[in-house]
Amino acid sequence: MSGKRNLTINGRTIQASPGATLIEAALEAGIVIPQDCCTGQCETCRVTLRGGTVDAAGTEEDGTILACQARVSGDAEIGFEPVPLAMKTGGTVTAIRNLGGEILEITVETSKSVPYLPGQYMKVAFAGFPERDYSPTLTLDGLREINQLIFHIRQMDDGIVSSALGGRIAPGRKVRVRGPFGNAYLRQGEGRIVLVSSGTGFAPNWSIAVAARLGQPHRPLHVIASTRDPRNLYMRPAFDWLARHGAAEAILTASGATPLPPARTGRAIEHLPALRPGDTVYAAGSGEMVASIKALARAAGAACYADPFLPSGNDMPLGMKIVRFLTGNRPKPSPVHAQIESLAAGLAEPAPAGEALRRDAAARR
Numbered sequence: 001m002s003g004k005r006n007l008t009i010n011g012r013t014i015q016a017s018p019g020a021t022l023i024e025a026a027l028e029a030g031i032v033i034p035q036d037c038c039t040g041q042c043e044t045c046r047v048t049l050r051g052g053t054v055d056a057a058g059t060e061e062d063g064t065i066l067a068c069q070a071r072v073s074g075d076a077e078i079g080f081e082p083v084p085l086a087m088k089t090g091g092t093v094t095a096i097r098n099l100g101g102e103i104l105e106i107t108v109e110t111s112k113s114v115p116y117l118p119g120q121y122m123k124v125a126f127a128g129f130p131e132r133d134y135s136p137t138l139t140l141d142g143l144r145e146i147n148q149l150i151f152h153i154r155q156m157d158d159g160i161v162s163s164a165l166g167g168r169i170a171p172g173r174k175v176r177v178r179g180p181f182g183n184a185y186l187r188q189g190e191g192r193i194v195l196v197s198s199g200t201g202f203a204p205n206w207s208i209a210v211a212a213r214l215g216q217p218h219r220p221l222h223v224i225a226s227t228r229d230p231r232n233l234y235m236r237p238a239f240d241w242l243a244r245h246g247a248a249e250a251i252l253t254a255s256g257a258t259p260l261p262p263a264r265t266g267r268a269i270e271h272l273p274a275l276r277p278g279d280t281v282y283a284a285g286s287g288e289m290v291a292s293i294k295a296l297a298r299a300a301g302a303a304c305y306a307d308p309f310l311p312s313g314n315d316m317p318l319g320m321k322i323v324r325f326l327t328g329n330r331p332k333p334s335p336v337h338a339q340i341e342s343l344a345a346g347l348a349e350p351a352p353a354g355e356a357l358r359r360d361a362a363a364r365r
Helices: 022-028 199-215 237-244 287-300 318-327 337-345
Strands: 005-009 013-017 046-055 064-066 071-079 089-099 103-111 123-127 132-134 148-154 174-181 193-199 221-227 249-254 280-286 303-309
Touching: 005 022, 013 022, 022 071, 071 193, 071 287, 089 148, 123 148, 148 199, 193 199, 193 287, 199 237, 199 280, 199 303, 221 237, 237 249, 280 287, 287 303
Parallel strands: 005 071, 193 221, 193 280, 221 249, 280 303
Antiparallel strands: 005 013, 046 064, 046 071, 089 103, 089 174, 103 148, 123 132, 123 174
């Protein structure tokens, strides 16, 4: 196929070469589509196909496609919502405390504020350790300082990074932060909000829950948080906050053993309310759980935004490493990252973080 095609991105029409990915075509015209991995795993670059045709490369989902995989094949129009631009900054670990079981709360003081939308994630590198993806959240009483990033991290004995928390990674350790990234952030709307998480998938959902109750109190909120080990049901203080702020439903559940009341037994999906059109579902946590929730939402005609947690390199079990090696299901370096960072560096300052909260005002900023 020869000749340029008309590609319209958020109302701006550019000339695009057939066969180029949508991200590549946009970059040639100086447009940055939000992205992270460029391998089709992170969902950050999911855009809406508003008209025309593209080679979606199997990424179609409820009228959306992944811009890092979809390729120009004809005239088309795509769109995406404005989000804060990814940025880099440094910081220092100021506090580490155990929230219960294997879960730690890590507080990082950053040298400058990092705008993000509730539900997005950051790339965090503690000095001397490899980079990991963590979702910034709030304390369990729904607060944070404007120059703080708070993370909930499950400590794993064989984790390269997590096993060092509280030991080699202690208060005073320097940190590099990049972000934000991710597509599973709070949107405006009118219907019910259903938040489903497993493990520390509660972190992004907690950020969404607080912003939703303070900023969209007219929307009924249903929250389901699950773990395998009931000792890791660290969310109980947050659920007290939800009860005080009018959440329609808040369910804690553990699948591996019987938890203390009022938590229930079973998997998150077993306690999901009957979904219906008009609902907006946010699912964060294990890939298996997220895939199941997405399928149920699709069948019900509900919107669903997903944040599947994938083990990082050396932190994943040996069996999973072998499977990913044999199947070829492993991330590859993206050739466009440097180009995106160079272009983004010359653009305007990141947009405000919409619904991230300040401690002194407990309001949106």
